[in-house]
Each structure stands twice: as C-alpha cells, then as structure tokens.
Amino acid sequence: MGELIKDAIDWLFDPIRYFVGSALILGVVFYWRKFFSRNIVIATFFVGFTAFMLWAPSDPDFKKIITKPDNVPIIILITTVIFFTWLAMRQGVINDERAKEGKPSIEGELGKKKVFTWPDLVYTEFICLVLFTAVLIAWSILIEAPIEEPAATARTPNPSKAPWYFLGLQEMLVYFDPWIAGVVLPSFIIVGLMAIPYLDTNPKGNGYYTIEQRPFAILFFWSGFILFWVSFVILGTFLRGPNWSFFGPFEYWDIHKLEPLVNVNLSTYFWVDALGKPLPENALLREAPGIALILGYFFVLPPLLGKTMLRGLVEKMGIARFNVFMQLLLWFGLLPLKMLARWVFNLKYFIGIPEWFFNV
Amino acid sequence: MGKLFQAIRSSQIWRSIFRHGYPDTPRNRTLAVLSNTFLHLHPVKVRRSGIRLSYTWCMGGLTFFLFLVETLTGLLLMFYYRPTAEYAYQDIWALREHVPIGIMREMHRWAAHLMVITVWLHMYRVFLTGSYKPPREFNWNVGVILLVLTLLLSFTGYLLPWDQLAVWAITVGSNMARATPFLGHEGPGASLLSFGGLNFIHAGDDARFGLLAGRFVGEGALLRFYVLHCVGLPLIAAALMAIHFWRVRKDGGISGPL
Ligand code: HEM
Numbered sequence: 001m002g003e004l005i006k007d008a009i010d011w012l013f014d015p016i017r018y019f020v021g022s023a024l025i026l027g028v029v030f031y032w033r034k035f036f037s038r039n040i041v042i043a044t045f046f047v048g049f050t051a052f053m054l055w056a057p058s059d060p061d062f063k064k065i066i067t068k069p070d071n072v073p074i075i076i077l078i079t080t081v082i083f084f085t086w087l088a089m090r091q092g093v094i095n096d097e098r099a100k101e102g103k104p105s106i107e108g109e110l111g112k113k114k115v116f117t118w119p120d121l122v123y124t125e126f127i128c129l130v131l132f133t134a135v136l137i138a139w140s141i142l143i144e145a146p147i148e149e150p151a152a153t154a155r156t157p158n159p160s161k162a163p164w165y166f167l168g169l170q171e172m173l174v175y176f177d178p179w180i181a182g183v184v185l186p187s188f189i190i191v192g193l194m195a196i197p198y199l200d201t202n203p204k205g206n207g208y209y210t211i212e213q214r215p216f217a218i219l220f221f222w223s224g225f226i227l228f229w230v231s232f233v234i235l236g237t238f239l240r241g242p243n244w245s246f247f248g249p250f251e252y253w254d255i256h257k258l259e260p261l262v263n264v265n266l267s268t269y270f271w272v273d274a275l276g277k278p279l280p281e282n283a284l285l286r287e288a289p290g291i292a293l294i295l296g297y298f299f300v301l302p303p304l305l306g307k308t309m310l311r312g313l314v315e316k317m318g319i320a321r322f323n324v325f326m327q328l329l330l331w332f333g334l335l336p337l338k339m340l341a342r343w344v345f346n347l348k349y350f351i352g353i354p355e356w357f358f359n360v
Numbered sequence: 361m362g363k364l365f366q367a368i369r370s371s372q373i374w375r376s377i378f379r380h381g382y383p384d385t386p387r388n389r390t391l392a393v394l395s396n397t398f399l400h401l402h403p404v405k406v407r408r409s410g411i412r413l414s415y416t417w418c419m420g421g422l423t424f425f426l427f428l429v430e431t432l433t434g435l436l437l438m439f440y441y442r443p444t445a446e447y448a449y450q451d452i453w454a455l456r457e458h459v460p461i462g463i464m465r466e467m468h469r470w471a472a473h474l475m476v477i478t479v480w481l482h483m484y485r486v487f488l489t490g491s492y493k494p495p496r497e498f499n500w501n502v503g504v505i506l507l508v509l510t511l512l513l514s515f516t517g518y519l520l521p522w523d524q525l526a527v528w529a530i531t532v533g534s535n536m537a538r539a540t541p542f543l544g545h546e547g548p549g550a551s552l553l554s555f556g557g558l559n560f561i562h563a564g565d566d567a568r569f570g571l572l573a574g575r576f577v578g579e580g581a582l583l584r585f586y587v588l589h590c591v592g593l594p595l596i597a598a599a600l601m602a603i604h605f606w607r608v609r610k611d612g613g614i615s616g617p618l
Contacts, residue, residue: 073470077480081484087417091414108409110409111407111409115411116404118389121402122402124411132426133429136467136474148524148525149523151523153576153578156528157525157528160531161529166533169536179539179548182537183540183541190508193507194504196487200492204490205490205493206617207489207491207616207617207618208490217487221484221488225484357539357548358549
C-alpha cells in the first residue's frame, strides 16, 4: 500500500504532470473560489500536509532531501504561500459579496475610524517582533547551519544548484539558453514588476482585497508568482537531482539516470522533415522559418490583436501602454510556449544559431 | 517606588530625552510618535483597517525586522571571519567548534532565508490589495529595487562560508553572466564587438569577469562579495528602506479604500 502511494506520487510529480496539474489547480481554485475560501478547506490542507510530512520521511530517499537544513525554508514557503493565498482570497470573496449587497468593503468600513499609532500599531509591531525573535532562536538552536567540505574548484558536485531562490531561473535553463533564462528573462521580470503600476489603469481594487473587480490582474500575478516562480523553486529543490534529471520525491538520486536527448530544432523539422531537403549552409537561410515565427510573434501579433480581439484594451490603455504591455506579456508567454513545444514536439530551438550563441 | 519613578521622570536628564508625558492622552500619544526619530516614520494616526494582521500580514515589518537581525548578527560574525581563501572556511569551522551555544551563524542564515520569503510575501500582499495603484506607484518601484537588493544580499552572503556548497552555487549562478548579450563572452552579439579578428569581449574581461574579479570563483570573488555583502549592499538597502517607509507615510499611510 505504502509503496503504491509512493509510486503514484512519483508518477504524478514528473515535470509535465506537475506543471499542468498546478496550473489546473490554480484555475479550479480561482473559479470555485467561494468554496475554496472556506475555513474547512485550509484546515483540511494543513491536516493533510502535516499527516503527509509525518508519514513520508519514513522513506529514506524522501527523508534525505527533506531534512537538509537549507530545505526548511522551502517547506515554510509552500505553507505560507498557500495560507496567504487562501487568506487574501477569503477576504476578496467577502468583499465581493458585500459589494453586491451595496455595502462597503471591510477595509472601507473599518477605515473610517482612525486610531493612534501609539499604542495600537506600535504594540502589534512589538508583539510580532518578540514572537519572531523567539521563533528564530528556537530554529537556530534546533537546526545547525550546514557547512560542507572546503571549496575545491576541481571537484564539481552533482547536482550543482544555485541558491534556492534562484532555482526558478535554473529550471528555465531546461528550456532556454542562459542568455534568455539567466539574463533576459530576469531583467524583464524586474522591468515588468516596475511597470505594473503604470500599466494597470484599472482604478478599482485600490486598498482592499477583491477578486471580481480585477480578475485579470489577480490571475496574472498568480500565474507569475505561484506557477512560474514558487512552483519552479519547489521543483528545482525537491525534484531535480544529478545532471538536473528529474526524480520523484521518493526516488533514489541515481547519478546514472539518463534522460534521452532527442530534441530537434525547428529548422530540421522545416527543411529535412517537411521539405525533404538537406539543411542550407547559410545560417540565416537555415533559420529563416524560426526567425519569421519569432518576428511575427513579437511584431505582427500585437498590432493584429490590437485591431481585433484586444481593441477595447487599446482604447482603455492607450497605444503606448498597450505596446509595452504586449512586449512584456509576449516575453512572459515565451516560457510556457517553449515548454509546450518541448513536451509535445521535442523542440530544441525555434532559432538555433550556435555560431553566434543566438538560440531561442 | 512611585516617588522614585516620579523623581526620575521629572529629572533634567529624563526630560532632555523624552519630551512628552506617559502616552495615555491624545496629546502625549501624538508627541510620542512625532518626537522619536524612529517612530516618526509612522504617521500619528492610522486607519483601523490598515493595521490588522489580516490586511498587511505584517510582512513589510517582518522584513525590516529580519534586516535588523541580519545587521546585528552579521556584525558579530564579522569579528570572527576573515575573507581570504586561506582563512574563510577555517573561521566558519572555528565558530562551530569553539563557541559554546553559538547560534549567531544559525540566526544569520535562517533569518536570511526567511527574509527572502517575507519580502516575496510582502510584495504579494501589496499586489493583492492593489496598493501599487496611485499614489503609491513610486513606492512600489522602490520596493522592487529592495527586492533585488535582498536577493543580492543573500546571494553574496552565500559564498562566504567558502565550502563546496557555497562555491558551486555561486559558480552556477554567475555562469549566467557569461551569456549576457554583447557583454558576456558566450552571449549573442559578443562576437560582433571585434576589430579585425580581435575580440573585445573574452573570458578575461566580460560581465562575468567583472562580477567575480577573475575567470572563476576565486579569492578575488570572495573579497568582492564580502565587501558588497557587508558594506555596499546594506548601505544602499538601508537608505532605500528609509525612503520606502517615509513614502508609506507621505502617500497617506497604509493603503485603504479611497
Ligand atoms: C527590504 C524590503 C522591504 C521592506 C523592509 C519593506 C517594508 C515595508 C513596510 C514596513 C511597509 C508598511 C506596510 C506593511 O508592512 O505592509 C511597506 C509598505 C509598502 N511596500 Fe514595502 N518593504 C520591502 C520591499 C517591498 C517590495 C519588494 C515591494 C513591491 C514590489 C514593496 C512595496 C510596498 C508598497 C507599495 C507599500 C505601501 C503599501 C500600502 O500602503 O498598503 N515593498 N513596506
């Protein structure tokens, strides 16, 4: 029985199922948020999670990865992100209900009254401070900070992992070359975050929790933060082993596990498979189909959408905002598109010009 | 007892420090906040809705608290740590071996991990309450820079124990810089920056070299990361935090419905 559950979990957690499953769960939670914001849901989650964490370490492979001192934060990350998502959703649902009844939001009702910083706020801060100091001291006494063997630049450990908060970027390396995964996308994350206040022109939902008044914004942030950042960190920490191969949570980290590399470039699909010709010598000609595709994606798609489906959006945002927004969105969208293309077609690169390190 | 307190409170020394009576009247409560350098970053009065834990999750405050913990424990660690390839690892071992009930390194490491989590959650809450909307656009931007600084602080600190974990994590992380477009020697466009077959961008002068002060994670990188970790980044972060808090106040306190 125990083995069966473990095998099932290992099966469930392969990158494709894990990612698609997480996306589905987010969608379901969003759609049925009224049900999922009930107390019983979060209580069930915590009971289930605790039970799992008590049972699972009986497996030696699971225990090995979960008891690494530096992996404790990931458990904290998982539980707090789920809890606070629930908490925010709950308040959003309540406020949305109140709005339908014509009542002000909870924040609106309470906010009419102002209280003195001293004592009301200062005391809350003080209690938080004392509590957290206690937690930190207890944690520090219980778990010793790790120190491994002295640095040796000649011996590469396998796997070599970046610090956990950058594992999302390292996971992207599966799908993109370092210049995109490590430089361009992180830069766009920062620029994109900074642009948010100037791109979101919806005046509603300022200073209170709500979902119905800004559903797109919430879904967008959920997918960025939860799906492509936090869940990638979890994947990178617990499910990636030697050679960055995938391992289920109960699987032994076997150095010799090899995943077959059968990925094919778009150029090969186009010239060899579709046209039955050899690959052209000239790199630009060879990659012409991929270049056309990418150029079309970034420069033809936005005006096309702006003239048709997203016409309302252009009017609301103005043409400048719309274009910036589309560029950022398309860069963001490149990641799931590439993931899909990899899973479905074993696609290696849309554009592959290794001569210039220019692979997309 | 009461008399003694009375005497202390009316002494010239006490009154030179605290310019208000016990904060139990509106006047004294206002003064308590306004006349204190640190408390006056708060407004005098706040919305009842804004200070509930369920609204802010106290995440910004916790991030700041953890920053203070890092400053304090980091300062103590600096007494015992020498940033050279020869001593760094030894010093960390010595801390563990020779200091009874020493938990400074633990506190420093766990608080650093926590700070990364709290700053993410803080951003998450600010987004979900729409608190980046006017008039708080600028403060959101200050926040984004603080987020980057928090990650960089953590990243530079990760190298200092100088063990296998540290060196290879930084190697993996900094390898990305090799691929910077134009500026990394394995980045797209780098080969365009050449003159008569002579490459301007190579492994000895590209973006990664600048980051690590060398072609691999060596002594130069250790010193560079140490200085950034202990002096450069904290100074910038502290200055930006002051701006951040001041702006929270100037933008009308914690957000609430208009
Ligand atoms: C070192 C990092 C940071 C510290 C110490 C910090 C601290 C704080 C504190 C104490 C507050 C008061 C309200 C609260 O606790 O929620 C606050 C508010 C705010 N923070 Fe941060 N913060 C940091 C990073 C960030 C980041 C990463 C963002 C966003 C990207 C951000 C955006 C904001 C905004 C917009 C407000 C005003 C929110 C409101 O009025 O409701 N901060 N910050």
